[in-house]
């Protein structure tokens with residue numbers, strides 16, 4: 220596992236929320252706005268194979284990409 224630290228308030232290293240983005244493909248009728256297709260599967264959005272995760276600091280409320288929190292923990 221990766222340690223996190225908040226890059227903004229810097230005091231929080233323990234309390235976070237992780238936010239996973241979920242995508243679902245839909246097709247729309249451009250005139251009526253009606254959905255003509257909805258994919259049966261929800262997909263986790265991933266960048267280079269890893270799911271893209273945002274982290275929220277429960278101390279100051281800052282939300283940013285997981286890598287920012289992981290980097291802040293190394294300092």
Ligand SMILES: [Zn+2]
Pocket residue numbers: 225226227228229230231276277278279280281
């Ligand atoms: Zn914070």
